[in-house]
Amino acid sequence: ASPGYYRVDLDRDGIRTELTATTRTGFVRLTYPATDLARVLVQTGLSATGAFDGSLEIVAPDRIRGTFTAGGFSNADSRFQMHFVIAFDRPFTGFGTWLGGELTADSTTATGTRAGGYVTFDTSSNPVVQMKLGVSFVSVANAEANLDAENPDWDFDAVRAAAASQW
Numbered sequence: 001a002s003p004g005y006y007r008v009d010l011d012r013d014g015i016r017t018e019l020t021a022t023t024r025t026g027f028v029r030l031t032y033p034a035t036d037l038a039r040v041l042v043q044t045g046l047s048a049t050g051a052f053d054g055s056l057e058i059v060a061p062d063r064i065r066g067t068f069t070a071g072g073f074s075n076a077d078s079r080f081q082m083h084f085v086i087a088f089d090r091p092f093t094g095f096g097t098w099l100g101g102e103l104t105a106d107s108t109t110a111t112g113t114r115a116g117g118y119v120t121f122d123t124s125s126n127p128v129v130q131m132k133l134g135v136s137f138v139s140v141a142n143a144e145a146n147l148d149a150e151n152p153d154w155d156f157d158a159v160r161a162a163a164a165s166q167w
Contacts, residue, residue: 004163020160024146026133029156032123036093040131042086044068045099045115052079055111061091064117065140083140085147089130089154094120130154 001007006019016031032038044054044066052069059065064086071079096103097110097117104110110117121129132154134147151159 002164003167004165005160018156020156020163022150022159022163024135024143025151026135027151027156027159028131028133030129030131031127032121032129034124034127036120036122036124038121038123038129039118040088040121040129041116041118042066043116044110045113047072051113053111053113054115056097056109056115056117058092058095058097058108058117058119062088064119065143067140080137083136083138083143085134085140085143087132087134087147088119088121090121090126092119093122130156 004020008017009015010017014033018029018031020027030038030040042056042064044056045051045068047068047070049072054066054068056064056066065084067081067083069079070082094105095108095118096105097107098104098115099110099112100114107117123129132147132151134143134145134151136142136146
């Protein structure tokens with residue numbers, strides 16, 4: 001870790017995860033082993049502070065949006081809605097959602113407690129999958145606007161350098 005950058009290697013699965021950010025966006029670079037089943041899970045109805053209502057919608061072959069409940073840190077009662085949009089640098093090869101313990105392949109929406117979704121990529125010839133996340137307290141449209149304004153390109157290293165410079 002360093003200012004504006006964090007990396008963790010998931011040795012058991014052979015996945016490298018790198019993170020950087022702007023003020024209202026996150027940028028993730030995932031490096032997978034060669035496989036046709038590299039997955040990214042997005043859980044909107046469960047967090048470190050409990051199970052809450054969330055929603056997720058797969059809106060394009062490379063885009064997800066939704067809302068989740070945040071807060072409750074240090075046993076505080078305050079909770080608030082966060083809205084997000086996630087863009088990937090390439091189309092998914094598969095997708096689905098879950099609600100509670102029910103998994104539904106090819107489903108594009110999930111809403112409720114313990115809701116979430118997954119997308120799959122083929123990393124046989126290109127092991128790197130990049131994803132950018134925009135967030136907003138106001139709306140999904142504002143999350144999209146934050147992503148477009150703060151992180152319009154697919155240059156992880158430039159965003160990392162800008163984050164380090166701001167620190």
